[in-house]
Amino acid sequence: MHVTRRDALKVAAFGAATAAGARKAEAREKREAPPDATGMLYDSTLCIGCKACVVACREANDLSYERHSRLYDDPVDLSGHTCNIIKLMEDGQGGTAFMKAQCMHCIDPACASACMMGSFQKRQNGIVTWKPEKCIGCRYCQVACPFNIPKFEWDSPTPAMVKCQMCLAKAGTVEPGQLNEVGQPACTEVCPRHAVIYGTYTDLVEEAKRRIAESPDRYEDHVYGLEEAGGTQVLYLTAKGVPFEALGLPPLGKDSVPSMPVGLQHTIYKGFVAPIALYGVLAGLVWKSRRAHDAREAAMEKEMAP
């Protein structure tokens, strides 16, 4: 191909939008927990693994039992039938530690930024909920969630997305800014050791820090969820010497998952200016090319005419 300088310029212009976006895109600004945010604090050192919370969660959310053995109910992980589970983990030093898994209710949730029509949204109290009427079951939320929380009903022809909604559905309508009417989600309500507690986000952060300060020998000096993935409204404390990774909580950076890709996309598509401008340029090029082409055709026809 004979490449002229004009052609090279066109190539440069054509690729400029994405290239510029890739280089200059700044992460989306950091999001803070909403002022009415509530959440949960799970203290792995207090949990005795009685699983009362697992049963309470089933009842509160009308979830069916799960059977993998002859036991009555033995979920092995979160699934389309289970949105809260207590796991016994190897702590990496020959011992064990309990872990409660459920939705983390991220401050900047990846599932909500993935969701095309906003089925997943941060709603009152900053709780991330799923509404069925706009979900088409694309499962982009599952791809996006760094904690692998939203679950899909693989065995159903009419599947729903299943995950902890902090029992918000139980509460009925709650005015924004008000606390959940039932006072507590089912799991925190039944916990005999208060290993998991419910409260406002700011209170929970304070409480977690207080426990570490009070018993520095008992806890790792880190509150998981304070900064991980941009912050989560569910916070974790772990026993001294037991890394959060052993509990199944992935080591994550301070930036929320959507901040880079969504920031990049918003940079490229800012105000939809780039696509409209590109369309204008392309329409001009097509028009020019066709006009030149028609002129050639007309000249040829003239020549052919007797």
Place this chain on the structure above:
Amino acid sequence: MSDNGFGRHGRPAPVGGEIWTPIMKLMVGIVAVAAAILVYRWIFGLGAVTNMSDGHPWGLWIAFDVVTGTALGCGGYAIAIMIYVFNKGKYHPLIRAALLTSALGYTLGALGVVIDLGRPWWMWKLPIFFWTWNLDSIQLEVALCIMLYTGVLWIELAPVFMERWQKEDEKPRLQAFSKRWTPRLRKAMPWLIALGLLLPTMHQSSLGSMILLAGPKLHPLWYTGWLPFFFLASCIAMGYGITVLETMWSRTIYERYRETSIMNALSGAMVFVLGLWVVLRIAVVAFTGKLDLALSFDLYSILFWAEILLFAIPAVMLVRRPVRTDADRGWLFLAAGMMVTGGALHRFSAYWFAFRPGEHWNYYFPSIPEIIVTMGFIAAEVVAFMYIIKRFPILTGRPSAALPS
């Protein structure tokens, strides 16, 4: 497309001949088996036929049918860039076949999404309920663009059908329809062609941004802000590659000869795109301090170098031995095959191989029914392609004896 401009290659004409050849019957058979599996899937759920899981929520259907399938359907886009952006009218003889491949690729890609959706009954809300659109959702842009572009492709291809319907042996209703709409279509065409250039630029790059939302689950060698650029550039390379393969195929099967000079010129464009891609792919990894990952020779670094080699080798091949004569055909075929494979591997890696939900999730490999459904999609494409080129004016070219040298 313009009615003229096909020059020495002759006007496109239907290939004619028997429709129900043994190959066609075999293809229809595969489609039927796939359809039966899909019926089962709609009754018993996705888990009953696929190996997808909550850890690997996207499988072969998304990685191949949608993400790779639409990129294989970028021939129309790549050739239109040559014709309209670079004003190279000589590629006109290739455009109809390229557009047909694109229209089929995108239609099947869109269908691939539908069979993968868990709750497709709310799908109709997506293009209509604009007030509920989540403008943060990268997938929203991809979905709307692909819907729109599939429509644009069929309208761009409409003159092919209009031409056929104008023939006197057609039904009067079709003749009247064609007579009425052909001039309007001609007027609207420049705007549609420009849209046909804009939309793939948007969604093929956004397919790259889209998987970036997997964040820490995506291997760092693919997690880069340049991924949209890599997806865009590689879809153009794949578009050229697939057009070359398609041209050679129609030449062998239907004896539609075209000048090798066209292929030669295309290979220049391919070298440029491939070279740029390879240089940037390595540079980005080097400048973001991930060279150690690239040189660790684990599965991911091998995948990384494999996609680079599948682009670098054809680029070198085409530079060292440009396609000038008929004898170079095999050479070009090999190069085109490699770049199509390279682009596909890049997509498979980003959407499947390099997607790591966590240690306790089993590695995903598609089930037999999943693979058969994908084969059914490919078979459906072949059936539609063969039927349309036999009945409608798509292919240009003449027997070699009639070709001016």
